[in-house]
Amino acid sequence: MKKVLFTGGGSAGHVTVNLALMPLFLDEGWSVDYIGSAQGIERELVGSLDAVKYFPISTGKLRRYFDIQNVKDPFKIAKGVYQAYRLIRTRKPQVVFSKGGFVSVPVVIGAWLNKVPVIIHESDITPGLANRISIPMAAAVCTTFPETGGQIGKDKTHYVGAVIRQELQQGDADRGRKFCGFHASKPVLLIMGGSLGARKINEAVRAALPVLSKTFQVVHLCGKGQLDPDLSVPGYKQYEYINEELPDVLAMADMVISRAGSNSIFEFLSLQKPMLLIPLTKQQSRGDQILNARSFETAGYCRVLAEEELNDASLVQEVTGVYDKREEFIAHMLDNKHSDALSAVFRLIKEKARPSSNPAWK
Missing domain, CATH: 3.40.50.2000 (Glycogen Phosphorylase B;)
Incomplete structure:
Protein backbone atom coordinates (compact mmCIF):
# COMPACT_ATOMS: atom_id res chain seq x y z
CA MET A 1 0.00 0.00 0.00
CA ARG A 165 -10.88 23.17 1.47
CA GLN A 166 -13.60 21.76 -0.76
CA GLU A 167 -16.09 21.41 2.09
CA LEU A 168 -16.15 25.19 2.59
CA GLN A 169 -17.93 25.52 -0.75
CA GLN A 170 -20.72 23.26 0.51
CA GLY A 171 -21.92 25.39 3.42
CA ASP A 172 -25.61 26.14 3.89
CA ALA A 173 -26.70 29.50 5.32
CA ASP A 174 -29.95 28.10 6.73
CA ARG A 175 -28.03 25.41 8.63
CA GLY A 176 -25.67 28.11 9.91
CA ARG A 177 -28.55 30.23 11.20
CA LYS A 178 -30.13 27.20 12.84
CA PHE A 179 -26.81 26.33 14.53
CA CYS A 180 -26.43 29.85 15.93
CA GLY A 181 -30.12 30.51 16.59
CA PHE A 182 -30.11 33.46 14.15
CA HIS A 183 -32.77 34.66 11.70
CA ALA A 184 -32.52 35.73 8.06
CA SER A 185 -33.83 39.31 8.49
CA LYS A 186 -30.62 40.74 9.99
CA PRO A 187 -27.06 40.56 8.56
CA VAL A 188 -24.42 38.40 10.23
CA LEU A 189 -20.96 39.57 11.29
CA LEU A 190 -18.41 36.79 11.83
CA ILE A 191 -15.31 37.41 13.97
CA MET A 192 -12.40 34.97 13.69
CA GLY A 193 -9.32 35.78 15.76
CA GLY A 194 -7.48 32.61 14.77
CA SER A 195 -7.56 29.18 16.39
CA LEU A 196 -5.62 30.49 19.41
CA GLY A 197 -7.79 33.57 19.71
CA ALA A 198 -6.88 37.25 19.73
CA ARG A 199 -7.36 38.87 23.10
CA LYS A 200 -7.28 42.50 21.91
CA ILE A 201 -9.79 41.80 19.12
CA ASN A 202 -12.03 39.98 21.58
CA GLU A 203 -11.94 42.92 23.99
CA ALA A 204 -12.72 45.45 21.24
CA VAL A 205 -15.58 43.34 19.86
CA ARG A 206 -17.18 42.92 23.27
CA ALA A 207 -16.85 46.62 24.04
CA ALA A 208 -18.45 47.45 20.69
CA LEU A 209 -21.31 44.94 21.00
CA PRO A 210 -23.93 47.50 22.15
CA VAL A 211 -23.45 49.30 18.82
CA LEU A 212 -22.68 46.34 16.55
CA SER A 213 -25.69 44.36 17.75
CA LYS A 214 -28.03 47.10 16.54
CA THR A 215 -27.06 46.31 12.93
CA PHE A 216 -25.70 42.76 13.04
CA GLN A 217 -26.16 39.36 14.51
CA VAL A 218 -22.66 38.51 15.72
CA VAL A 219 -20.95 35.11 15.84
CA HIS A 220 -17.61 35.31 17.61
CA LEU A 221 -14.93 32.61 17.44
CA CYS A 222 -12.79 33.84 20.29
CA GLY A 223 -10.20 31.07 20.85
CA LYS A 224 -9.52 28.44 23.47
CA GLY A 225 -10.09 29.64 27.02
CA GLN A 226 -11.37 33.07 25.90
CA LEU A 227 -15.13 32.68 26.28
CA ASP A 228 -16.87 35.26 28.46
CA PRO A 229 -19.55 33.28 30.35
CA ASP A 230 -21.01 36.43 31.89
CA LEU A 231 -21.73 38.10 28.56
CA SER A 232 -25.32 37.75 27.34
CA VAL A 233 -26.41 39.93 24.41
CA PRO A 234 -29.35 39.07 22.10
CA GLY A 235 -28.08 38.02 18.68
CA TYR A 236 -24.54 37.34 19.94
CA LYS A 237 -23.04 33.84 19.96
CA GLN A 238 -19.52 33.02 21.08
CA TYR A 239 -17.55 29.81 20.56
CA GLU A 240 -13.97 28.85 21.25
CA TYR A 241 -13.65 27.25 17.84
CA ILE A 242 -15.94 25.73 15.22
CA ASN A 243 -14.91 22.81 13.02
CA GLU A 244 -17.69 20.81 11.34
CA GLU A 245 -20.20 23.68 11.32
CA LEU A 246 -17.71 26.25 9.92
CA PRO A 247 -18.84 25.95 6.25
CA ASP A 248 -22.43 26.70 7.30
CA VAL A 249 -21.41 29.61 9.54
CA LEU A 250 -19.32 31.08 6.71
CA ALA A 251 -22.20 30.64 4.27
CA MET A 252 -24.51 32.76 6.44
CA ALA A 253 -21.92 35.49 7.19
CA ASP A 254 -22.33 38.81 5.39
CA MET A 255 -18.85 40.02 6.37
CA VAL A 256 -15.86 38.84 8.35
CA ILE A 257 -13.43 40.35 10.86
CA SER A 258 -10.24 38.33 10.91
CA ARG A 259 -6.52 38.15 11.40
CA ALA A 260 -4.65 38.01 8.09
CA GLY A 261 -3.29 34.47 7.97
CA SER A 262 -2.99 33.49 4.32
CA ASN A 263 -5.07 30.30 4.43
CA SER A 264 -8.05 32.01 6.07
CA ILE A 265 -8.15 35.13 3.91
CA PHE A 266 -7.91 33.15 0.68
CA GLU A 267 -10.81 31.01 1.88
CA PHE A 268 -12.86 34.17 2.54
CA LEU A 269 -11.87 35.39 -0.94
CA SER A 270 -13.10 32.17 -2.54
CA LEU A 271 -16.45 32.64 -0.78
CA GLN A 272 -16.64 36.38 -1.65
CA LYS A 273 -16.86 37.51 1.97
CA PRO A 274 -16.08 41.23 2.51
CA MET A 275 -13.30 41.46 5.09
CA LEU A 276 -11.96 43.73 7.78
CA LEU A 277 -8.44 42.41 8.46
CA ILE A 278 -6.54 43.10 11.69
CA PRO A 279 -3.07 41.59 11.12
CA LEU A 280 -0.67 40.57 13.85
CA THR A 281 1.78 43.35 14.64
CA LYS A 282 5.52 43.12 13.95
CA GLN A 283 6.00 42.78 17.71
CA GLN A 284 3.88 39.60 17.63
CA SER A 285 5.17 38.12 14.38
CA ARG A 286 7.64 38.53 11.53
CA GLY A 287 5.20 40.89 9.75
CA ASP A 288 3.84 38.34 7.27
CA GLN A 289 0.20 39.10 8.09
CA ILE A 290 0.75 42.79 7.43
CA LEU A 291 2.06 41.95 3.96
CA ASN A 292 -0.85 39.58 3.33
CA ALA A 293 -3.41 42.17 4.41
CA ARG A 294 -1.90 45.00 2.36
CA SER A 295 -1.82 42.76 -0.72
CA PHE A 296 -5.54 42.05 -0.31
CA GLU A 297 -6.32 45.70 0.37
CA THR A 298 -4.52 46.75 -2.83
CA ALA A 299 -6.57 44.19 -4.77
CA GLY A 300 -9.79 45.68 -3.37
CA TYR A 301 -10.81 42.65 -1.29
CA CYS A 302 -10.76 44.20 2.18
CA ARG A 303 -10.00 47.06 4.51
CA VAL A 304 -7.16 46.87 7.02
CA LEU A 305 -7.19 48.08 10.62
CA ALA A 306 -3.83 48.09 12.41
CA GLU A 307 -4.02 46.55 15.87
CA GLU A 308 -2.29 49.63 17.30
CA GLU A 309 -5.34 51.65 16.19
CA LEU A 310 -7.90 49.10 17.36
CA ASN A 311 -10.55 50.09 19.92
CA ASP A 312 -14.31 49.82 20.08
CA ALA A 313 -14.85 53.11 18.22
CA SER A 314 -12.40 52.39 15.39
CA LEU A 315 -13.79 48.86 15.07
CA VAL A 316 -17.35 50.12 14.62
CA GLN A 317 -16.19 52.74 12.10
CA GLU A 318 -14.27 50.23 9.98
CA VAL A 319 -16.99 47.56 10.13
CA THR A 320 -19.52 50.14 8.97
CA GLY A 321 -17.17 51.18 6.15
CA VAL A 322 -16.76 47.62 4.89
CA TYR A 323 -20.44 46.77 5.14
CA ASP A 324 -21.55 49.96 3.37
CA LYS A 325 -19.24 49.15 0.44
CA ARG A 326 -19.72 45.39 0.52
CA GLU A 327 -20.94 45.21 -3.09
CA GLU A 328 -17.70 46.83 -4.28
CA PHE A 329 -15.59 44.31 -2.39
CA ILE A 330 -17.64 41.42 -3.71
CA ALA A 331 -17.30 42.70 -7.29
CA HIS A 332 -13.50 42.79 -6.97
CA MET A 333 -13.46 39.29 -5.48
CA LEU A 334 -15.61 37.93 -8.30
CA ASP A 335 -12.94 39.13 -10.75
CA ASN A 336 -10.32 36.96 -9.03
CA LYS A 337 -9.40 33.91 -11.11
CA HIS A 338 -9.15 30.87 -8.84
CA SER A 339 -6.53 28.23 -9.61
Whole structure:
Protein backbone atom coordinates (compact mmCIF):
# COMPACT_ATOMS: atom_id res chain seq x y z
CA MET A 1 0.00 0.00 0.00
CA LYS A 2 1.24 3.50 -0.84
CA LYS A 3 1.91 5.63 2.23
CA VAL A 4 2.03 9.40 2.78
CA LEU A 5 2.87 11.18 6.01
CA PHE A 6 1.65 14.67 6.88
CA THR A 7 2.94 17.14 9.46
CA GLY A 8 2.24 20.70 10.57
CA GLY A 9 0.70 22.34 13.59
CA GLY A 10 0.66 24.94 16.32
CA SER A 11 -2.28 26.78 14.77
CA ALA A 12 -5.21 25.89 12.54
CA GLY A 13 -3.47 27.61 9.62
CA HIS A 14 -0.77 24.94 9.74
CA VAL A 15 -3.36 22.18 9.47
CA THR A 16 -6.10 23.31 7.07
CA VAL A 17 -4.20 22.49 3.87
CA ASN A 18 -3.44 19.02 5.25
CA LEU A 19 -7.13 18.56 6.03
CA ALA A 20 -7.95 19.40 2.41
CA LEU A 21 -5.37 16.97 1.00
CA MET A 22 -5.70 13.91 3.22
CA PRO A 23 -9.17 12.84 2.00
CA LEU A 24 -7.88 12.81 -1.59
CA PHE A 25 -5.16 10.32 -0.66
CA LEU A 26 -7.59 8.22 1.36
CA ASP A 27 -9.99 8.09 -1.59
CA GLU A 28 -7.16 6.70 -3.77
CA GLY A 29 -6.36 3.99 -1.23
CA TRP A 30 -3.21 5.48 0.31
CA SER A 31 -2.31 4.87 3.94
CA VAL A 32 -2.20 8.27 5.67
CA ASP A 33 -0.22 9.07 8.83
CA TYR A 34 0.16 12.34 10.71
CA ILE A 35 2.95 13.46 13.04
CA GLY A 36 2.10 16.38 15.30
CA SER A 37 2.50 17.59 18.85
CA ALA A 38 0.93 15.95 21.88
CA GLN A 39 -1.21 18.94 22.88
CA GLY A 40 -1.50 21.13 19.77
CA ILE A 41 -4.68 21.98 17.92
CA GLU A 42 -3.57 19.70 15.08
CA ARG A 43 -4.29 16.66 17.25
CA GLU A 44 -7.86 17.84 17.82
CA LEU A 45 -8.47 18.65 14.15
CA VAL A 46 -6.88 15.53 12.65
CA GLY A 47 -8.61 13.35 15.23
CA SER A 48 -11.87 13.77 13.31
CA LEU A 49 -10.46 11.61 10.48
CA ASP A 50 -10.78 8.02 11.66
CA ALA A 51 -8.67 6.60 8.83
CA VAL A 52 -5.62 8.75 9.71
CA LYS A 53 -3.14 7.47 12.30
CA TYR A 54 -1.83 10.25 14.53
CA PHE A 55 1.60 10.08 16.18
CA PRO A 56 2.62 12.74 18.75
CA ILE A 57 6.25 13.76 19.19
CA SER A 58 8.20 16.14 21.42
CA THR A 59 8.56 19.65 20.05
CA GLY A 60 9.88 23.04 21.10
CA LYS A 61 9.29 26.57 19.92
CA LEU A 62 11.86 28.41 17.83
CA ARG A 63 11.79 31.91 19.29
CA ARG A 64 13.25 35.16 17.95
CA TYR A 65 13.44 36.64 21.45
CA PHE A 66 15.03 35.75 24.79
CA ASP A 67 13.11 33.29 26.94
CA ILE A 68 14.29 30.81 29.56
CA GLN A 69 12.53 28.10 27.52
CA ASN A 70 15.12 28.68 24.79
CA VAL A 71 17.52 26.70 27.00
CA LYS A 72 15.18 23.71 27.25
CA ASP A 73 13.57 23.61 23.84
CA PRO A 74 16.63 22.48 21.81
CA PHE A 75 16.58 19.27 23.85
CA LYS A 76 12.85 18.84 23.12
CA ILE A 77 13.51 19.38 19.41
CA ALA A 78 16.37 16.88 19.45
CA LYS A 79 14.09 14.34 21.11
CA GLY A 80 11.44 15.09 18.48
CA VAL A 81 13.95 14.50 15.66
CA TYR A 82 14.81 11.08 17.12
CA GLN A 83 11.12 10.20 17.54
CA ALA A 84 10.27 11.35 14.01
CA TYR A 85 13.24 9.47 12.55
CA ARG A 86 12.16 6.25 14.25
CA LEU A 87 8.50 6.69 13.28
CA ILE A 88 9.36 7.33 9.64
CA ARG A 89 11.72 4.36 9.67
CA THR A 90 8.90 2.21 11.03
CA ARG A 91 5.97 3.57 9.01
CA LYS A 92 7.98 3.74 5.73
CA PRO A 93 6.11 6.51 3.87
CA GLN A 94 6.97 7.19 0.23
CA VAL A 95 6.64 10.94 0.74
CA VAL A 96 6.20 13.54 3.52
CA PHE A 97 4.09 16.69 3.20
CA SER A 98 4.80 19.53 5.62
CA LYS A 99 2.55 22.55 6.19
CA GLY A 100 4.96 24.20 8.61
CA GLY A 101 4.85 25.18 12.26
CA PHE A 102 7.48 24.25 14.82
CA VAL A 103 6.44 20.60 15.06
CA SER A 104 7.25 20.13 11.38
CA VAL A 105 11.00 20.76 11.74
CA PRO A 106 11.87 17.47 13.53
CA VAL A 107 9.69 15.60 11.02
CA VAL A 108 11.40 17.15 8.00
CA ILE A 109 14.81 16.37 9.48
CA GLY A 110 13.70 12.82 10.25
CA ALA A 111 12.48 12.37 6.67
CA TRP A 112 15.69 13.82 5.23
CA LEU A 113 17.77 11.44 7.34
CA ASN A 114 15.65 8.57 6.01
CA LYS A 115 16.00 9.83 2.41
CA VAL A 116 12.25 10.34 2.08
CA PRO A 117 11.26 13.24 -0.22
CA VAL A 118 9.59 16.18 1.52
CA ILE A 119 7.11 18.60 -0.06
CA ILE A 120 6.61 21.87 1.84
CA HIS A 121 3.72 24.31 1.53
CA GLU A 122 4.30 27.99 2.32
CA SER A 123 1.14 30.08 2.62
CA ASP A 124 2.58 33.53 3.23
CA ILE A 125 4.54 35.92 1.04
CA THR A 126 7.63 35.42 3.22
CA PRO A 127 8.53 31.95 4.56
CA GLY A 128 8.19 31.38 8.30
CA LEU A 129 11.18 30.38 10.43
CA ALA A 130 10.21 26.70 10.56
CA ASN A 131 9.92 26.52 6.78
CA ARG A 132 13.14 28.48 6.26
CA ILE A 133 14.96 25.84 8.29
CA SER A 134 13.23 23.02 6.42
CA ILE A 135 13.40 24.26 2.81
CA PRO A 136 17.04 23.17 2.15
CA MET A 137 15.96 19.58 2.96
CA ALA A 138 12.85 19.68 0.74
CA ALA A 139 12.37 18.22 -2.72
CA ALA A 140 9.82 20.92 -3.62
CA VAL A 141 8.13 23.97 -2.11
CA CYS A 142 4.57 24.98 -3.02
CA THR A 143 3.80 28.69 -2.70
CA THR A 144 0.58 30.68 -2.48
CA PHE A 145 2.07 33.99 -3.67
CA PRO A 146 4.21 34.13 -6.86
CA GLU A 147 6.72 36.53 -5.30
CA THR A 148 7.70 33.94 -2.67
CA GLY A 149 9.75 32.09 -5.26
CA GLY A 150 12.25 34.92 -5.44
CA GLN A 151 13.11 34.41 -1.77
CA ILE A 152 13.40 30.63 -1.93
CA GLY A 153 14.99 29.95 -5.31
CA LYS A 154 13.08 28.95 -8.41
CA ASP A 155 14.75 25.55 -8.78
CA LYS A 156 12.44 23.89 -6.25
CA THR A 157 9.54 26.37 -6.10
CA HIS A 158 6.10 25.57 -7.50
CA TYR A 159 3.64 28.48 -7.50
CA VAL A 160 0.21 26.85 -7.08
CA GLY A 161 -1.96 29.56 -5.52
CA ALA A 162 -4.22 29.10 -2.52
CA VAL A 163 -5.38 25.66 -1.41
CA ILE A 164 -9.07 25.86 -0.50
CA ARG A 165 -10.88 23.17 1.47
CA GLN A 166 -13.60 21.76 -0.76
CA GLU A 167 -16.09 21.41 2.09
CA LEU A 168 -16.15 25.19 2.59
CA GLN A 169 -17.93 25.52 -0.75
CA GLN A 170 -20.72 23.26 0.51
CA GLY A 171 -21.92 25.39 3.42
CA ASP A 172 -25.61 26.14 3.89
CA ALA A 173 -26.70 29.50 5.32
CA ASP A 174 -29.95 28.10 6.73
CA ARG A 175 -28.03 25.41 8.63
CA GLY A 176 -25.67 28.11 9.91
CA ARG A 177 -28.55 30.23 11.20
CA LYS A 178 -30.13 27.20 12.84
CA PHE A 179 -26.81 26.33 14.53
CA CYS A 180 -26.43 29.85 15.93
CA GLY A 181 -30.12 30.51 16.59
CA PHE A 182 -30.11 33.46 14.15
CA HIS A 183 -32.77 34.66 11.70
CA ALA A 184 -32.52 35.73 8.06
CA SER A 185 -33.83 39.31 8.49
CA LYS A 186 -30.62 40.74 9.99
CA PRO A 187 -27.06 40.56 8.56
CA VAL A 188 -24.42 38.40 10.23
CA LEU A 189 -20.96 39.57 11.29
CA LEU A 190 -18.41 36.79 11.83
CA ILE A 191 -15.31 37.41 13.97
CA MET A 192 -12.40 34.97 13.69
CA GLY A 193 -9.32 35.78 15.76
CA GLY A 194 -7.48 32.61 14.77
CA SER A 195 -7.56 29.18 16.39
CA LEU A 196 -5.62 30.49 19.41
CA GLY A 197 -7.79 33.57 19.71
CA ALA A 198 -6.88 37.25 19.73
CA ARG A 199 -7.36 38.87 23.10
CA LYS A 200 -7.28 42.50 21.91
CA ILE A 201 -9.79 41.80 19.12
CA ASN A 202 -12.03 39.98 21.58
CA GLU A 203 -11.94 42.92 23.99
CA ALA A 204 -12.72 45.45 21.24
CA VAL A 205 -15.58 43.34 19.86
CA ARG A 206 -17.18 42.92 23.27
CA ALA A 207 -16.85 46.62 24.04
CA ALA A 208 -18.45 47.45 20.69
CA LEU A 209 -21.31 44.94 21.00
CA PRO A 210 -23.93 47.50 22.15
CA VAL A 211 -23.45 49.30 18.82
CA LEU A 212 -22.68 46.34 16.55
CA SER A 213 -25.69 44.36 17.75
CA LYS A 214 -28.03 47.10 16.54
CA THR A 215 -27.06 46.31 12.93
CA PHE A 216 -25.70 42.76 13.04
CA GLN A 217 -26.16 39.36 14.51
CA VAL A 218 -22.66 38.51 15.72
CA VAL A 219 -20.95 35.11 15.84
CA HIS A 220 -17.61 35.31 17.61
CA LEU A 221 -14.93 32.61 17.44
CA CYS A 222 -12.79 33.84 20.29
CA GLY A 223 -10.20 31.07 20.85
CA LYS A 224 -9.52 28.44 23.47
CA GLY A 225 -10.09 29.64 27.02
CA GLN A 226 -11.37 33.07 25.90
CA LEU A 227 -15.13 32.68 26.28
CA ASP A 228 -16.87 35.26 28.46
CA PRO A 229 -19.55 33.28 30.35
CA ASP A 230 -21.01 36.43 31.89
CA LEU A 231 -21.73 38.10 28.56
CA SER A 232 -25.32 37.75 27.34
CA VAL A 233 -26.41 39.93 24.41
CA PRO A 234 -29.35 39.07 22.10
CA GLY A 235 -28.08 38.02 18.68
CA TYR A 236 -24.54 37.34 19.94
CA LYS A 237 -23.04 33.84 19.96
CA GLN A 238 -19.52 33.02 21.08
CA TYR A 239 -17.55 29.81 20.56
CA GLU A 240 -13.97 28.85 21.25
CA TYR A 241 -13.65 27.25 17.84
CA ILE A 242 -15.94 25.73 15.22
CA ASN A 243 -14.91 22.81 13.02
CA GLU A 244 -17.69 20.81 11.34
CA GLU A 245 -20.20 23.68 11.32
CA LEU A 246 -17.71 26.25 9.92
CA PRO A 247 -18.84 25.95 6.25
CA ASP A 248 -22.43 26.70 7.30
CA VAL A 249 -21.41 29.61 9.54
CA LEU A 250 -19.32 31.08 6.71
CA ALA A 251 -22.20 30.64 4.27
CA MET A 252 -24.51 32.76 6.44
CA ALA A 253 -21.92 35.49 7.19
CA ASP A 254 -22.33 38.81 5.39
CA MET A 255 -18.85 40.02 6.37
CA VAL A 256 -15.86 38.84 8.35
CA ILE A 257 -13.43 40.35 10.86
CA SER A 258 -10.24 38.33 10.91
CA ARG A 259 -6.52 38.15 11.40
CA ALA A 260 -4.65 38.01 8.09
CA GLY A 261 -3.29 34.47 7.97
CA SER A 262 -2.99 33.49 4.32
CA ASN A 263 -5.07 30.30 4.43
CA SER A 264 -8.05 32.01 6.07
CA ILE A 265 -8.15 35.13 3.91
CA PHE A 266 -7.91 33.15 0.68
CA GLU A 267 -10.81 31.01 1.88
CA PHE A 268 -12.86 34.17 2.54
CA LEU A 269 -11.87 35.39 -0.94
CA SER A 270 -13.10 32.17 -2.54
CA LEU A 271 -16.45 32.64 -0.78
CA GLN A 272 -16.64 36.38 -1.65
CA LYS A 273 -16.86 37.51 1.97
CA PRO A 274 -16.08 41.23 2.51
CA MET A 275 -13.30 41.46 5.09
CA LEU A 276 -11.96 43.73 7.78
CA LEU A 277 -8.44 42.41 8.46
CA ILE A 278 -6.54 43.10 11.69
CA PRO A 279 -3.07 41.59 11.12
CA LEU A 280 -0.67 40.57 13.85
CA THR A 281 1.78 43.35 14.64
CA LYS A 282 5.52 43.12 13.95
CA GLN A 283 6.00 42.78 17.71
CA GLN A 284 3.88 39.60 17.63
CA SER A 285 5.17 38.12 14.38
CA ARG A 286 7.64 38.53 11.53
CA GLY A 287 5.20 40.89 9.75
CA ASP A 288 3.84 38.34 7.27
CA GLN A 289 0.20 39.10 8.09
CA ILE A 290 0.75 42.79 7.43
CA LEU A 291 2.06 41.95 3.96
CA ASN A 292 -0.85 39.58 3.33
CA ALA A 293 -3.41 42.17 4.41
CA ARG A 294 -1.90 45.00 2.36
CA SER A 295 -1.82 42.76 -0.72
CA PHE A 296 -5.54 42.05 -0.31
CA GLU A 297 -6.32 45.70 0.37
CA THR A 298 -4.52 46.75 -2.83
CA ALA A 299 -6.57 44.19 -4.77
CA GLY A 300 -9.79 45.68 -3.37
CA TYR A 301 -10.81 42.65 -1.29
CA CYS A 302 -10.76 44.20 2.18
CA ARG A 303 -10.00 47.06 4.51
CA VAL A 304 -7.16 46.87 7.02
CA LEU A 305 -7.19 48.08 10.62
CA ALA A 306 -3.83 48.09 12.41
CA GLU A 307 -4.02 46.55 15.87
CA GLU A 308 -2.29 49.63 17.30
CA GLU A 309 -5.34 51.65 16.19
CA LEU A 310 -7.90 49.10 17.36
CA ASN A 311 -10.55 50.09 19.92
CA ASP A 312 -14.31 49.82 20.08
CA ALA A 313 -14.85 53.11 18.22
CA SER A 314 -12.40 52.39 15.39
CA LEU A 315 -13.79 48.86 15.07
CA VAL A 316 -17.35 50.12 14.62
CA GLN A 317 -16.19 52.74 12.10
CA GLU A 318 -14.27 50.23 9.98
CA VAL A 319 -16.99 47.56 10.13
CA THR A 320 -19.52 50.14 8.97
CA GLY A 321 -17.17 51.18 6.15
CA VAL A 322 -16.76 47.62 4.89
CA TYR A 323 -20.44 46.77 5.14
CA ASP A 324 -21.55 49.96 3.37
CA LYS A 325 -19.24 49.15 0.44
CA ARG A 326 -19.72 45.39 0.52
CA GLU A 327 -20.94 45.21 -3.09
CA GLU A 328 -17.70 46.83 -4.28
CA PHE A 329 -15.59 44.31 -2.39
CA ILE A 330 -17.64 41.42 -3.71
CA ALA A 331 -17.30 42.70 -7.29
CA HIS A 332 -13.50 42.79 -6.97
CA MET A 333 -13.46 39.29 -5.48
CA LEU A 334 -15.61 37.93 -8.30
CA ASP A 335 -12.94 39.13 -10.75
CA ASN A 336 -10.32 36.96 -9.03
CA LYS A 337 -9.40 33.91 -11.11
CA HIS A 338 -9.15 30.87 -8.84
CA SER A 339 -6.53 28.23 -9.61
CA ASP A 340 -7.06 24.58 -8.75
CA ALA A 341 -4.22 24.59 -6.23
CA LEU A 342 -5.54 21.57 -4.36
CA SER A 343 -5.26 19.33 -7.42
CA ALA A 344 -1.84 20.79 -8.31
CA VAL A 345 -0.39 20.03 -4.87
CA PHE A 346 -2.01 16.58 -4.85
CA ARG A 347 -0.37 15.73 -8.19
CA LEU A 348 3.02 17.10 -7.11
CA ILE A 349 3.09 15.02 -3.91
CA LYS A 350 2.35 11.88 -5.91
CA GLU A 351 5.00 12.75 -8.51
CA LYS A 352 7.69 13.20 -5.86
CA ALA A 353 6.79 10.06 -3.91
CA ARG A 354 9.43 7.34 -3.87
CA PRO A 355 8.45 3.83 -4.99
CA SER A 356 7.61 1.40 -2.18
CA SER A 357 10.93 -0.32 -2.93
CA ASN A 358 12.80 2.74 -1.58
CA PRO A 359 16.38 1.52 -0.98
CA ALA A 360 16.46 3.60 2.22
CA TRP A 361 14.30 0.91 3.86
CA LYS A 362 16.73 -1.91 3.06
